[in-house]
Amino acid sequence: MPQKVRVGIVGSGNIGTDLMYKIQRSEVLELAMMVGIDPNSEGLKRAARLGYETSAESYQYILNHPNPPAIVFDATSAKAHLANYKALQERGIRAIDLTPAAVGPYVCPAVNLGEHADAMNINMITCGGQATIPMVRAVSRVVPVEYAEIVATIASLSAGPGTRANIDEFTQTTARGLEVVGGAKRGKAIIILNPASPPIMMRDTIFCHTAEPYDPARMRASIDEMVQTVQTYVPGYRLRAEPIFEDRRVSIFVEVEGRGDYFPKYAGNLDIMTAAAVQAAEVTARHLLGVGERG
């Protein structure tokens, strides 16, 4: 019987609930508990119904638990994460931070997960970052990128109140992610909310200005390979149109269809966050179990 690593979810909102369904499918993760602050939340109810341990005492419950999980997903808020990450570390619990707190290094599984598989705390950047950084990296591993700009268009219905109240955090964090993880010298991010009904699928456009001309065939191969890498954890990640190759410019258009676990399929922006977080946890789990990574 394959061994599994016990994990916990903090935050019983939409993100936490979607994480639960994704963890259920995992070969190396075992959901030990979901905790939140609202005993009547839909997430906690669903978790209880599925037979998981639940509590409305949030972090305290995990910190005081006699047998705490080895890894927790934090789907609360930056404020809550900042208040609790040290206590987690002291108890030897690894954190995968889905909030904007960014205590730990930025991680995009397709790009730099290997570097941080042993980190006690990693941050999942933003949904726009998860969708676009792999493409910037696909370009920057072929030729240096002077400037990367991304336009993320998401369905209005998929943008929660937290995102809406802090939209600058999205643009600024994503832009930094393009630089730090994507490898662009300078990054810029734009987010557009579209209220069309039926809701639109998440779409991202990635523009890169390169330091020098490049070989389009090589560039195309790098992009295709990176799309396949992302598809290992987000099957609905794909090119939406033909990339445009110009002298020192690359334009890439992607679409992100979600898995449809708890979020509707159009909300690829939410799905890619939870899928990336679970992917990160799986790599860490294999590391802990001493099992080599697949592929």
Add this chain to the structure above:
Amino acid sequence: MEKRFVRITDTTLRDGSHAVSHQFTEEQVRAVVRGLDRAGVPVIEVAHGDGLGGSSQNYGFSLVPEEKLLRAAKAEMTRAKLAVLLLPGVGTVEDLKMARDAGAEVARVATHCTEADISEEHIHWAKQNGMEVVTFLMMSHMIEPKYLLEEARKMESYGADCVYVVDSAGAMLPDDVRARVSALVEGLECQVGFHAHNNLGLAIGNTLAALEEGANQVDGSTCGLGAGAGNAQTEVLAAVLDKAGYATGIDLYKLQDAAEEAVRPILPRPIIIDKDTLTVGYAGVYSSFLLHARRAAERFGVDARDILMEMGRRKAVGGQEDLILIVAQELAAERSGK
């Protein structure tokens, strides 16, 4: 009877930025501001067409950094107020801070008409830092007046001093304007404004309709220099409003001179209603899509009108210039039977 005062904001140096593909020079900005200020235009807006931070591959890079243009504009002002535009999601509070430090007194914060709640942090910051706040509900034609009012109320609750009904697509008929402006005038405590585009030839008429319903502020651009077929032409607006019995504080001759001497030489082409700009209004798409659609049409060998109509069918909102490249590719592929 005393004439009712209507505040005109001239947006030649912001909406007009679209028409010159964001290539305004410092000298041009200085000359235009000097002319408008001397003519008594009370508010002058200066920014990238897509607002602060709009300089990008997606919307077009600015020739001159905004901060430099803002400082140049401020230096020429003797009585006008300097305004800037900010689209949350494109620009940030950091950009607003730069503008305030460069002398901007009016923050105009714009969202798509259904997305008012992404503007809260920017409105708060501007109010807390002593700026007047005017907000824009862009593409107002896309929703019914009662829903528009709900969004306007959010902006008012965040601290807006005035909420604008913005006809970004130049798609509204006078009755559409009346229904929306009157809903806001009745439902809000703060002022109400109207921003027109001339794609259907209705910019001046729609502005009059807005004023008749109780709007307090309206926008214009000199020589109509704005996205699509331009805005309500400021010098025409000043004359028409004077005849209609409104006070604007603007000296007509001086404004006409500013238009002829400072703005007309900048026009890259006449700002007119042609087949493409008319299609922008007819399809109800964001006016600044015009030049992007023309460029994509040429590149992929399709008709710009087909691109614009398809953008309308897909309910594209302001800022989705990148979708034009996809639509043009798809139209080209369809045509070649792929």
